[in-house]
Amino acid sequence: MLHIVPDIDTSETLTERQKAVLDAALRLLVEEGDQLTMTAVARRASCSKETLYKWFGDRDGLLTATVQWQASKVRVAPVDGKGLDLASLTASLERFASDWLNVISSDTSIALNRVAVGHAGSGKDNLGAVVLENGRFALARRLKPVLEAGRQAGLLDFTDAETAFRSFFGLVARDVQIRLLLGDRLELTEATIGGDAVRATQQFLALFGAKTRLKGL
Template sequence: MSATRKALDNEAEEPTARQEAVLDAVLSLMVEEGDQLTMNAVARRASCSKETLYKWFGDRDGLLTATVRWQAARVRAGRYDGQNLDVAALRDSLKDFAANWLTVISSPTSIALNRLAIGHAASHKSNLGPIVLANGRFAIGERLRPVLEAGREAGLLDFDDPETAFRTFFGLVGRDVQIRLLLGDTLDMSAAEIERDAVRATDQFLALHGRKPSAPKA
């Protein structure tokens, strides 16, 4: 079994506080040095040995996979009670997810990480592109899926395919924000603006997929 495969198989394990510090060091180096990220640089920044990095994460791809997961883990839906879900709780959970995601993708670390991934995917320089896709976009979709399905089971949402519903929500939340940030545009991504965008996207999604109440019988 390869070291990268080992890191992938340990997805359910939460990183320790010391490992989190290492992953934060990786993200900082990506912002500062871009494509020059090396295991030596990470070891120096995190004040640990290369042997420790290889023991914890396997090879460089394993370290990058863990870093992407650590960054993507910041995007979560709000808490909700699936057994007693109502429109207000569903709306709050979707809004929290949207605000969370916008906050993460507009951060300098995510911008740097995604720029690297796009460049590597185009040149086939490394596995960073597929790693970001699998542990970022696809993993986040699976994270919101239970919320969407709980809303459907509660009779609050109406859709046939959860993935299609998620892509609609994803598009309403993200719009052209991420591509503009990746291309260097300066957008107002203050907490207040993110909150407004999250509310607007959530309300638009509920207008599209919210189950309409049945008309009373005559």
Template sequence: MLQASADIDTSETLTERQKAVLDAALRLLVEEGDNLTMTAVARRASCSKETLYKWFGDRDGLLTATVQWQASKVRVVPVDGESLDIASLTASLEGFAADWLKVISSDTSIALNRVAVGHAGSFKRKPGKDDLGAIVLENGRFALARRLKPVLLAGKQAGLLDFTDAETAFRSFFGLVARDVQIRLLLGDRLELTEAAIGGDAVRATQQFLALFGAKTGRRATDL
């Protein structure tokens, strides 16, 4: 059975066949919303239900792996705490920001988040049904925080960042990157998020974050 941890880069633990199955599950979520079944995924992915149960355990495990696979597309460039400088820290933060904007603006993520929000807000969830909202939250936003915080803490240890709480610093960076983009997309706004626009937004968010949390004794990105 595939046991993919939220703190592990799922793309490193999946086979190409498993990735194809999870892509099929994502497409079904876009098309059918919460009415996702193991039978439907097996049919769409041209595999047996036995294979799905072997890899993912059950529907809950399949949904978790699907969200992890989508979240793994937001890469966190590792940094060396001992030799970390402002240039490498900036590059890591900009890369994370750009990847995250690309992922949340995709049709797949928009549909997945709409289903998750609707599922979380349902007061009449059927007994025994998994909580897709909780799965998306734990394996999306919370998992990304666990992956990026070591970079922020390395920046603090290197004297480049100054903050008292890593969670607060992460939330500030997340907010600078997202702004109102995600909520507008979820509500149907057709934003033009081109590669150039995403790259510019990633740079802007990183510079604003460094202006807020850059150590006064360290070199800022704008000093390079």
């Protein structure tokens, strides 16, 4: 079910040099996709292949370390759920929506998801699990407390936070991620994202907002 936290947090056992190497690998991954070669990484990072193999074992190890390294960088500040009214709840949801749209439309996310999807086919490693854990599941972990708080405050009405979250997710992401992954050139400007975040939030509130207002029943 993949809800297992995938590995020990590696972000602190890495030396600065190793982080620099992984950054180089990450840039190369964004530029070239999965067909990046060990030689190219070594050249870009100005390190020897011997070092690459000593540090990361093999190519899959390097890929995994790169994905985890990126994942360790995207920890976002959780939203505080206190003093909640409709305005602040709305703002929080819009914030989550636009953050998420910005993430999934970023070159880095697209590249990472592409290699993870590719590797999920032949399950040698668990890149897919890592990406999922630090993407969709991390989002759920951060958003659910907000939803629960909204329910506590009488602003939201739902029975299952997971279900509510998944609807919010669908309203926000729609077809964006799959289109981007498949190579559709979807221009997401800051304005578009903002508008989509507002729309998704309004739709979510229409579906799950507590019915104390003029939208009777």
